[in-house]
Amino acid sequence: MELYPPKPPRDRRHLISVADLDRDDVERILQTAEGFESVMHRDLKKVPTLRGRTVMTVFFEPSTRTSSSFELAAKRLSADVVSLKASGSSVDKGESLRDTVQTLSAYDPDVIVIRHSSVGAAARVTEATDAHVVNAGDGCHQHPTQCLLDLYTMRAERGSLDSLHVAIVGDVAHSRVARSNIQGLRLMGAKVTLVGPPTLIPRDAASLGVEVRHDIGAIAAADVVYVLRMQKERMAAGAAYVPSLREYTALWGVTSARVRPGQLVMHPGPMNRGIEIAADVADGPNSRVADQVRAGLVVRMAVLYDLLAGPRPGAKAALRPVAVAAEEVA
Numbered sequence: 001m002e003l004y005p006p007k008p009p010r011d012r013r014h015l016i017s018v019a020d021l022d023r024d025d026v027e028r029i030l031q032t033a034e035g036f037e038s039v040m041h042r043d044l045k046k047v048p049t050l051r052g053r054t055v056m057t058v059f060f061e062p063s064t065r066t067s068s069s070f071e072l073a074a075k076r077l078s079a080d081v082v083s084l085k086a087s088g089s090s091v092d093k094g095e096s097l098r099d100t101v102q103t104l105s106a107y108d109p110d111v112i113v114i115r116h117s118s119v120g121a122a123a124r125v126t127e128a129t130d131a132h133v134v135n136a137g138d139g140c141h142q143h144p145t146q147c148l149l150d151l152y153t154m155r156a157e158r159g160s161l162d163s164l165h166v167a168i169v170g171d172v173a174h175s176r177v178a179r180s181n182i183q184g185l186r187l188m189g190a191k192v193t194l195v196g197p198p199t200l201i202p203r204d205a206a207s208l209g210v211e212v213r214h215d216i217g218a219i220a221a222a223d224v225v226y227v228l229r230m231q232k233e234r235m236a237a238g239a240a241y242v243p244s245l246r247e248y249t250a251l252w253g254v255t256s257a258r259v260r261p262g263q264l265v266m267h268p269g270p271m272n273r274g275i276e277i278a279a280d281v282a283d284g285p286n287s288r289v290a291d292q293v294r295a296g297l298v299v300r301m302a303v304l305y306d307l308l309a310g311p312r313p314g315a316k317a318a319l320r321p322v323a324v325a326a327e328e329v330a
């Protein structure tokens, strides 16, 4: 007997970028996530859907929300979960991304969820493993599951994303969340306005099909005010993007005086309270920050389900009806 018989090639789909998805994919994932809501309200919040499957989460950057929600999502689906943080692992000893992924791949995981500070890291991982790969954030490039959970939250509130007006405020230039959300919102028919100082708005913004405004007053016209964190860790040392944080707050901070009744305020977290968002807005009636975190769980369950139990590549015409997915988890 061969000790390591060659494995049959796996049909693999990955979620590296929102560009991997079309409108039907987004609809299907959001509907599957809705189907999982009922599981969250049970005493036993677990379904056997991914029993016997293995999900590995590998975080080379700090994370609270994303890592905990992927881990819990996989556990709620009964998958076996291995969670690796770079600090405390062999990465601390200088092991390369490729070696780490190859080592973990020897356990034959079904999904690897990866966060890394380099643009393109998740795409590179697809070359070093047989697993489905989910990008949980690569530098300032993409964060597709954050986009999906934001779309889910907005749709739950407003019913439809078509013609919804979303103002994305702040440090767009360094934000993978902004890049993914611009793509996702445009795909689903929403209108996007970027608001912030010229130094923090990417120069190619106009080519992304969005409106750009530099005055904070522009948020008044939006249905949703999506606030971004000032990403100090991604700003080149010594480069002055804003004269000072105090001045940034005075000119672009989202305060209760700048938010009108009925507007939704969202933030991917972690928040710098008192800098990009005032504490009373973060905790106030317009805030949907806690809903975003809750949505993260069902949306990531839906993403894992979709990759492992959903349609095969090229089989879009034969999509399993969402009702089947919902029944399976009921």
Ligand code: NCD
Residues within 6 Å of the ligand: 065, 066, 137, 143, 146, 176, 177, 228, 229, 231, 268, 269, 270
């Ligand atoms: C975001 C990230 O890591 O890109 N956070 C998150 O995933 N919830 C946004 C940020 O760090 O500002």
